[in-house]
Amino acid sequence: MLAKRPFFITFLAPAVLTAVILAAAIFEVLQYSVREFIPGSLNVGGFTLANFAALNKPIYWWVLADTFFISLLTAIFSLLASYPVAYALVRAKRDWVRSALVSLSITPLFTGEIVRTFSWMLTLGTDGFINSILRKLGLIDMPIQLMYTRFGVVVALVQFSMPVMIILLATAIAHVDRDCEKAAANLGASPTAVFWRITLPLTVPGILSGIVVVFAWTMSAFSTPQLIGGGKILMISNLAYLQGFSVLNLPFAATLSLIALVCALGSLALMKGVTSRIERRLAVH
């Protein structure tokens, strides 16, 4: 078999190398999480399960729950905001409308996370764009608190994840058989009915994969909650960062990272189970 594919091993080598290094790094994290923390030192002591025992405090459970909650909110709002854009992008009749939508929705992918987060800070701040506008319009007297709130973090995360969501949804919408929509119209379905009964159900696979991808992506968000949450909104990676680089408790940071990884993989597996059941029921694949 290998003889028939002479470059098989050569081509596979970079991927294997990357995977091995990643596995080694994860093993190192695992290894750190079961070591004793020596205050005031970066060196670690012997084997202990104390780090896992230390997790059992309401503050940590709360951060974990909040991470789930923020990720889920982000996935849902990203879906709601992206679907109309993706639909317009695929169905636009004029080329320039399509190109404009593609550049508007995809270019944010190519600006760094820090740049985008910083723009959101300028927008959401007490003297930021939104508050200045609202004050000029006389709608508010005092600036409303947007920075350092869950709302602000979710807004920024939604914008951050929209390009990916739009790409996944646009692919699904482009695959909808237009003849099915025509057939539905021919059978008496109004444009609204065609959307709810044909287009939307046929794009469910795209919707589900969009939610899963954005959810998993947001679970590991760091700089957006770090800068916009400003320590008041903690997600699991911010907590790990705090433990590792402020308290310098590397073993506990490793434990938190491990928990984050397990939770992310666990929820992905759970969602995969749910989505494949829905897809089987719809039988669109």
Place this chain on the structure above:
Amino acid sequence: MTATPTQQANTFNPSPEAGSAVDIVRVRKDFGAAVGVADVSLTIAKGEFVTLLGPSGCGKSTLLGMIAGFVTPTAGRIVVDGADITGLEPYRRDIGMVFQSYALFPHMNVRDNIAFGLKMRKLPAAQVEQEVARAIAMMKLDGFENRRVRQLSGGQQQRVALARAIVIRPKVLLLDEPLSALDKNLRAQMQVELSELHRKTGLTTIFVTHDQGEALSLSDRIVVMNKGSVQQVATPIELYRQPANGFVASFIGEINALPPGRCEVKDGIASLVLPGAGPLVFPAMPAAGFAPGRQVRAFLRPEHVRPAAPGEAGPNIVTGKVDAHIYQGSHTITRVVVEGIGLVETRVTGSDIVAGAPVGAPLALAFDLGEAVLLDASE
């Protein structure tokens, strides 16, 4: 079995009191500078089975799209059951359609596909169930109600698409090349089923195809289209025997186009003088297209050209050289190159001619000129 549609296809006589189901009045569709459909007018009687026939790009599908409401005409009117529907949205038209790809809803089972149109009409559940059951029985889909449409064979999908279209009792049924995706045997069987369905439901049906065989066997009338224009509207038999122009003559069935010649009458005998090959004599005075001195082209079907009997002589016997035999089982098409006339095809029952006149050998042909179609040479 395949004889059934042919037997009943040509017996249609629209009764005058039935009225017209569809009136297409000078309908036109331009695509930018190109013409998709050019000023087509057509009246279709209630219960009639009409086929739009033509090569791809002739405008037949565009015309069907305008009747369904998916294509907006540039000009003209479309009237169904006396009501002008030209500007009406597709979903308000009450016109059933079967798509070339069937366009079944993949996320619904057979029953839900068929029930879709009735649910859109907000009929009570009991009535929906009853109507769907009737359609399922009529299309012989019993036992498949809960199947996914992807689990069905091509023929079954076709029947679901038909059931879904007829269950809403449409004013007109549109069929857009519904047989083209099926293999040959299934196609012949579905032709019979379509024909039976039309007889049972009495639905006014507009069928689009590029397959002249389907058109001839199924239709009450055929509308031949080319480059956006209607070439001829006629019953299958008329179309085959009296094509209106060279395009129709060569599009429907096989036909030999003889080179242009001049009509002459001498001593009460009509003849066609071909410059390169001498006169051909008509057995009787031709009825259509003949006028002394007129330049015409004669079109002759292969079945009206036969190999001459040994020693046979006469004015309509020409000799050429065998170019090829195309053996078809029940018959053989033999191509003969005749000096001054060109390639002539003859249709002979059986296979005897293949051995009797090998390729390259001379062969005498007798033209049955009484069956020739005469068309103006300038066309």
